[in-house]
Amino acid sequence: MGRPRVEIFAAIALATMLVQAPPARSLDSNGLIQNNISTASIAGNGQRYIVDMRMLATDVEQMFLKTGREREGVDLAQPGAIEREIGAFIASRVTMRDGQGADCARKIEKSGEDPANDEGVLVELSFACATAGASYDPTRLLAAQSPRAWQVVTIARGEAKRQIMVNGESPPVAMLEAP
Numbered sequence: 094m095g096r097p098r099v100e101i102f103a104a105i106a107l108a109t110m111l112v113q114a115p116p117a118r119s120l121d122s123n124g125l126i127q128n129n130i131s132t133a134s135i136a137g138n139g140q141r142y143i144v145d146m147r148m149l150a151t152d153v154e155q156m157f158l159k160t161g162r163e164r165e166g167v168d169l170a171q172p173g174a175i176e177r178e179i180g181a182f183i184a185s186r187v188t189m190r191d192g193q194g195a196d197c198a199r200k201i202e203k204s205g206e207d208p209a210n211d212e213g214v215l216v217e218l219s220f221a222c223a224t225a226g227a228s229y230d231p232t233r234l235l236a237a238q239s240p241r242a243w244q245v246v247t248i249a250r251g252e253a254k255r256q257i258m259v260n261g262e263s264p265p266v267a268m269l270e271a272p
Contacts, residue, residue: 228265
């Protein structure tokens with residue numbers, strides 16, 4: 094015996110709404126987050142950079158499911174544990190290198206729910222580089238997310254902005270002067 098007709102129609106209606114639902118917008122009006130598309134807004138001065146990354150919580154959840162062994166023994170029920178683990182997970186997969194190719198020192202400034210989007214996650218990382226000429230590399234994060242994952246990277250220098258789309262196979266993004 095099959096499912097009751099009402100349940101079938103409800104499931105079809107829900108699936109239709111999900112497909113037609115508008116994508117969630119990030120705080121950055123130039124950014125757009127949706128399934129497998131995240132944003133990174135980068136501001137800096139040549140040796141110190143702040144990266145605000147936003148993505149859907151469901152994308153983070155899927156990555157956590159794939160990499161559950163990394164959190165073996167971590168009690169995620171403790172207050173703030175999930176936020177710390179999200180920050181650590183993302184920070185471990187995003188790098189910035191200075192002009193000499195050395196990894197820049199990285200610090201998690203914020204991690205958790207995106208206050209501008211109840212479906213999103215916000216992670217803010219700061220990077221301190223020894224020399225100018227840095228490059229940003231989120232490819233390990235994007236590869237962990239999905240073969241279809243992309244990130245819209247916005248580099249801001251004052252009022253000037255430059256945007257680039259990258260995926261898990263893209264070369265690092267040079268932090269050149271924005272146009």
